[in-house]
Amino acid sequence: MDTIVHITPREADVLRLIASGCTYSQAADRLGVSPHTVGSHIKNAYRKLGVRSGAAAVMRAVELRLFGQS
Amino acid sequence: MSMGWWPRACAITLEQRGWTMDRLLHAGVRCALCLALLATQACSVRQYLRKELAVNDRYFADPEVVRLTPRESDVIRLIARGCTYLQVADRLGVSLHTVTSHVKNAYRKLGVRSGAAAVMRAVELQIVGDGASTPIEVQAGH
Numbered sequence: 001m002d003t004i005v006h007i008t009p010r011e012a013d014v015l016r017l018i019a020s021g022c023t024y025s026q027a028a029d030r031l032g033v034s035p036h037t038v039g040s041h042i043k044n045a046y047r048k049l050g051v052r053s054g055a056a057a058v059m060r061a062v063e064l065r066l067f068g069q070s
Numbered sequence: 071m072s073m074g075w076w077p078r079a080c081a082i083t084l085e086q087r088g089w090t091m092d093r094l095l096h097a098g099v100r101c102a103l104c105l106a107l108l109a110t111q112a113c114s115v116r117q118y119l120r121k122e123l124a125v126n127d128r129y130f131a132d133p134e135v136v137r138l139t140p141r142e143s144d145v146i147r148l149i150a151r152g153c154t155y156l157q158v159a160d161r162l163g164v165s166l167h168t169v170t171s172h173v174k175n176a177y178r179k180l181g182v183r184s185g186a187a188a189v190m191r192a193v194e195l196q197i198v199g200d201g202a203s204t205p206i207e208v209q210a211g212h
Contacts, residue, residue, distance in 0.1 A: 021187035055185030056152035062193050062200050 007066055011045040014038055016067060019058045136195055142176040143197050145169055150189040150198050 007015070010031075017027040024042070028035040046052060049060040061067055138146070141162070148158045159169045177183060180191040192198040 018184070018186045019190035021182055021184060021190075023184075051152055053149070053152060053154075053185060055149045055189045058186045058189040059150035059152075059193075059198070062190075 005048050005060075005064055005066070007045055007048060007061075008041075011041045011048075012061075012066055014041040015045055015057060015061050018042070018054050019061070019067070136179055136191075136197075138176055138179060138192075138197055139172075142172045142179070143192075145172040146176050146188055146192050147198050149173070149185050150192070 013031060014027055017030060018024075022030065024038045025035045028038045031038070042054075042057075046057055049057050049064075051057045051060055144162060145158055148161060149155075153161065155166055155169045155173070159166045162169070173188075177188055180188050180195075182188045182191055189198060193200050
C-alpha cells in the first residue's frame with residue numbers, strides 16, 4: 001500500500017541523475033547548483049520515500065513511477 | 071562488443087553542462103566527448119578517448135551479456151530493498167566479505183559504480199522487478 005509521495009521536479013531530477021550513475025558533485029554540475037543543494041534535495045527525497053540509501057531510493061522511485069514510463 | 075551497434079557516430083561538444091552529452095548518447099552516438107572536460111584531463115587525448123569509449127561501451131552493453139549469478143541478483147535485490155551489506159549478509163547467511171565480493175562483481179558486470187546505478191540497471195535488465203510483484207518487506211535494525 002503506497003501512500004502518495006510528492007517529489008518536486010528538482011528532487012526527481014537529482015534521483016534520475018543518481019540512478020544514472022552520477023556522483024553528487026556530477027549531479028550538481030549538471031543541474032548548475034551546488035553539491036550542498038543536491039545533498040539537500042537527496043535528503044528530502046529520501047525522507048519522502050522513506051529510505052536511507054540511494055539504491056533503495058531508486059527502487060522506490062521506480063515502483064512509484066516517479067521516473068516516468070518508458 | 072557486438073557488431074550490431076558498433077558503427078555509430080562519435081560527437082564532440084563544447085558544452086560541459088546540461089543534457090547535451092546524454093542526449094547525444096541516447097540518440098545512439100557511440101561516444102560523446104567534451105572538449106572542456108578533455109582539457110582538464112591529465113592524460114593524452116588517446117588515453118582520454120580510450121577511457122570514454124570504454125565507459126560508453128559498458129553503458130550501452132548488450133543486455134544479453136549481463137549475467138548475474140543468482141547470489142549476485144539476491145544481493146542487488148536486497149540492497150534495492152534498503153538492506154545494508156550487514157543485513158544482506160545476515161539474511162543470506164554469508165559473511166560480510168562475501169556480500170561485498172558479490173556486490174563488486176555485480177557492479178562490474180552491470181558497468182556501474184554505485185548502488186543507485188546498480189538498481190537502475192538491474193531494473194532495466196529486469197533482474198529486479200519494477201514493483202509489479204509484491205515487494206519484500208525488510209525489517210530494519212537487528
